[in-house]
Amino acid sequence: MTLPTALWTDIALGSLACIILLSESLLGPRLRKAIVFHGAWIGLVLIGILTVCTAPESEQAIGNYLIRPWTIPFRLCFCIAGALSVLLSRNLLSGTGHTHRRGLLVSGGVHIFLIICSTLGMFVVTGAQDLITFLVGIELATIPLYVQAAMLRDDFSSEASAKYLIIGSLSTAFTVFGISYLYGAGNSVHFDTLAQTLTADKHFAWVGVIFVLAGIGFKLSAAPFHMWAPDIYDGAPPPVTAYIASSSKAAGLAGLILLVYGPFQQLGADLENIFMFLAIISMTIGNLGALRQKRFNRFMAWSSVAQIGFVLMALTGGDLAIPSIAFYLLVYIIGNFIAFFVVNCLASNRPETFSNMRGLSKQSPLLALCLLISMFSLAGIPPLGGFFGKFELFLAAAQPGHEHFYLILFAAINAVVSLYYYMIVVKDIYITEPTHADNSTCPAIAILPSQRLTLVVLVIAIIVLGVWPAAHSWIFTLAGS
């Protein structure tokens, strides 16, 4: 059995995890610091490059594991998010950050190891060819996150971890329950067989479909399964929050697409209605929630609920859905990480509330500009990547045969609402003058050169994605085949 080239990435990822774990436990402190931190992010970046280089023309199978071309952009997203999350942990590893939240990460090496494990789980999800692998992949992607959420070891962090664990287990329970029904209805766990046997008239299957969707809905934090998100975003350490906000959602979406265009493909039109419902609910609730937030991380949580609504809207559409979601995720992840990088720089000496961001443009123009670009990208303003990302989601819902124009209008209006709260952030950093009370708690902001570099690279990336179509057409080529 020869290994397909695309599988190298998975193997490399597993090896990277081993290397990190071993060097954490075997090496001396100085070498360990270098290898664990730099090795991890460089390794993830290299694996990302490898993912792109080994992108298959057509589906490559090894036994039960299937590497589909359309999942390659998703895999790239996972790698990018992993690498950025490692980079974002820099403060917490070196002990220069988070004085207002006591303590460091419990163990930097384990933290990074868990990130890589989680990334590996996401890879497995995209390669799944049966429900068992799918479930195991999803669990590997999320269980390390429960641990990571507790890594800061203060009350917030523990609370976040406990909540995440309970909600995550609940969602797993839903998924497993649904999977058992699907198995009952389709008499198999294999996607190919299920695609034949799960027909819309098998009402029995619908219980399974609904529960599986609910389970994944929890992972995606799509309304009405979103209530965990704000607390956990707020409590977990920033790199973990950023990772949960980006990569974990990407994995959930990849899994969702896998199911929708795999075993559920005969359920078509009714699924569209479900997604329409979820999309509308998510957008509305997410937006309403985000409007009222005072703390940045909670705000990001609610806005991510709304963002998921837009993504789910694309799933009501035709074959444009996959590439448009992939592209959107790429942009969304970068935009999200910029925001979290900036907030992490701020949060090293003050709580992440909006009032503490006032006057940022004067204190640190670079951070302010980065946050501005991130917010506008999330809102979908050209020429940033977010524009095309969001616009294609709209187009996907308008494809011939799937014309959901009312949904589009509703979503477009919601996009305007979301723009409002993103602009509130911009207003706080650029326009509102800090009061004396705000100022007194704000010492000077110190940015490490490496963080500055990362931010600049990310900002350039998000602009390039918006004006240079190479990545876009690459994704469409892969997803089209």
Next chain:
Amino acid sequence: MDTSTHQPVQQSVAERLDPHTATTPLGDWVRELCDAPDGGNLLSMTINVIIIIIAICAFSSLTAMVLVWMERKLAGRFQRRLGPTRTGPFGLLQTAADGLKLFLKEGFRPNASDPFTYYLAPLLPLTGAFMVLAVIPFGPSMWIADPELGLIFISAIAGLGVLALLIGSWGSNNKYSLMGGLRAGAQAISYEVSLILCFLLIVLASGETNLLNIVEGQQGNFWNWWIIKLPGAGFIAFIFFIITSTAELNRTPFDTTEAESELTGGFHTEYSGIAFSMFFLAEYVHMFIAAAIGATLFLGGYNAPFEFLPDGWWWLMAKSYAIIFLYIWFRWTFPRLRIDQLMALEWKFLLPLSLINLVFAGILIAMGWIL
């Protein structure tokens, strides 16, 4: 090692567990009596079940009594105790006196305890013991149930023993009890790992999880027993089994759960009378079960040590009692371990060595280096 000679008998669970097809002479007689010679009917099944239950109860009580007597006797010999060696002929009446004392004692419940858990706890260990007794093959045609996954069944049920201690210790609402219960839980969970690794070694060697087939696989002379047949690995595993099972039984030197001198009796501090005797009884039945399983897995079960001798239940008994003697011997000679020493022994010594031993055995089997 050629496992193909012992193909598992592909019986359905129904056939294996359905008492009215169990091939005991008594069962056949009941079936004939009820006019249902082949499949059996509800009446015959019910009667058979009742007979089985009575048999198990009787056997358990008897075993317990014998063991108590044995323990007292041996303890008396080891530690020069006077009573057990002189009460009645061979000190036999000492057991009866002990039993009588327990039954006649007033069973009372502490006021602040939780009645549900307090009364539930004593019932559980015996239940588990009975279930395990059912699958032990006493002789070539002497067994109650013969599940294909007998060994897994045993490990599953054995894991439940600790529940009773946990529940009972909490239900007593006594800090010593609770501490004992917690210790019992930690100890049982830890040592179970090694214990199951010992089981796994036998599964690996025999390719079977069915106890009857495992015994059948050790037919012939005594060097066909797994303790010897796997050079080195079998013996090490047997020693580990003895250690871990002693710990699972909460017997000295691993009796930190009771530890009279520290916890004033641990989990059973607040129990008296019949409730206490249930624990007491279960403890001894468990001891027999552990010994019987050890004999079955490592010492050829009911097989005779030499081919020319007839096989039969007496061999199993003999082997079991030999192991029981070891248990008793340990109890009255070794001092008690501290809880941290106990944990260190398991996690830092037994578990890694068991794993290495398992790998070692795997290599032996893969290379065919067995007797």
Next chain:
Amino acid sequence: MPFLLNCTWILPTLIALSLMFVPKQKVGVIRGMSVAGVLGILALVVSLIIAFLAGDYASPVGSAETTLAFSYRTPWFEAIGNQFYTGVDGFSLLMMLMASIIALCGVLVSWTITDRCKEFFILLFILLAGTFGCFISFDLLTFFLFNEITLIPTYLLIAIFGSGKKEFAAMKLNLMLFGGSALIILGMAGTYSATGSFDMIAIANNQSETLGSIAMWAFPALFMGFGILGSVFPFHTWSPVGHASAPTAISMFLAGVHMKLGGYGCLRAAIYLMPEGAQEWMPLFMVLATISVVYGAFIAIRQRDLKYINAYASISHVGLVTFGFATLTAVGLKGGVLQMISHGFVTAVVFALIGCIYGRTHTRNIDEMGGLMKKIPFLSVCFVLAGFAVVGMPGTSSFVAELTIFIAGFSGSLDDTLRLVCGALCISSIVITAVYVLRTVNSVVHGPLVDNGHEFTDARFIEKVPLIILLTCIFAMGLFPGWIIELAEQSLTPVVTNLGR
């Protein structure tokens, strides 16, 4: 030449980028670069116009196979059928000329800005880039994209550099304009769903087969979407607050150019692409336009703040553009286009003057001013001349444009009662305009000098230049409108042909 055309948005982008690297203390360098930048854009546009007039492009473009001047087409986000498709016709060129002149004047007017000067000019140039990109795009998505780009700088410019309730105004303006974008997205999604393309020329050329029933609802979405930007009646409320709060240069640009993007979009994207939808829905929009015209004028009477007066006047005058379009006749469309250009100049000069006057009197309330002619004769003369232009005196550009629109209201069939009534109402708005203009001029310029303690002198050279340029343009267009009308007519031919299909 296609490259030069694209330079109209590349150049401002580059200037904005290079300004980022100028230290913010070097105000002189920043100003110099800005002026050079806008002059460069103006030179580009002028050279393009010369090339356009010199080339064969001046001949009417064919109705069946429309070709654009200097067209440039390259696949862009082609996976969703998007091309980067730029080109110009006479209409676009006229708008670009107007925009570049106003931009030049805007930069000159902003000479006095010192606080966050760098950010101001960066944002201004991004705004310019978006605007010019809009005028030259003939791909619907690219057009929309450039349109969106203009919105964010507007927000920041108003919210940072504005006055009064600037944050509220900026937010309101932006949200309403993005609301318009939401409608535009809907319209575009419909178009894409039916045709799978964003190429405006291609869609317009064979719309009858593909668009079909979608045009019936996509048209109002698109028209209203752009109409919000053009402050059509029920959605005009962003405009007064926005204009009033914005700094002078931004008010000029916002009212003079940015609002015109709405009208431009209505014509280009809505009417041109979906003539059937246009014919179906136009009565509604005609009514709305008329309400804008009359209502805007009436509200202007009640205002005391100079900026508010001009803002409502703008609503009224831009309403005339929509009215011209709503007649769906060649004359009406031409009138609309002329009014867009004319009003751009007029409103820009008025806002510039208001800025100058406010800089001296430190008030914009007409009750607190008076007799300025005595103190600042140059500015006062300009003010009076601008007043003439607002009213539409013959000789000013407004006269040409408004006359054309009114003619459109009454030309053709006399059975269309709605059009006749609306036309009459629109004409009546001139009277109302005259009322508020004369009264404002009277109150500000004439009468006794109101002394509120501020010492001031007449316009400096740097202030005179933009005023003179803009007034020159107004009168030049009013006196020699010929080539403008010609250019507009030529470029409107395909639209009219499409309407007649």
Next chain:
Amino acid sequence: MEATLTTDILFYLFSAAILGCGLMAVTVKNLLHSAIALMGCLFGTAGLFLLLDHEFVALMQILVYIGGVVIFIIYAVLLTTHLGTRYLPASTLKYISGVTLAAIVLGLVLHIDPQATHTAVNPDRTATTIDAIGYRLLDGSTNGFLIPFEVISVLLLSAMIGAATIAKHQKPGATNDEDETGGSAS
């Protein structure tokens, strides 16, 4: 198993046990009693598996859920001060909403297919013998589950390392146990 009177009786017996214990698990105020009831519930489930001839699954149910999970839960309850004795307040509103939700789900399931004929999913008993399971777990082909099997090992490793890391040098808390339960339950 062939449906006979015996199996029917056993089925109803087990079902009653599951339902009764389940109800008890969610209604009883004492947390430890709930855990014990949960155990009964799981035993009933194991019994049902036995009735369906899936011996291995039944035993795993006992081994993993009762021997592992429930014991951990009970352990956590015992270690956590007051949880066992101070009864958690359950408001009427919570009761009502919980019951309503359960009723909705039940209604959904019942509504969806009242008359469906549910065929036995896998009548082939040999597929679930321990040998067959072992072979399929190590089978790398399309039919096998080698990859999830391997991935689970990574999953367990990460869960264990994570749990150990959190538990290290920490004052006694419940986080550790929860994480281990989370790891082993999956």
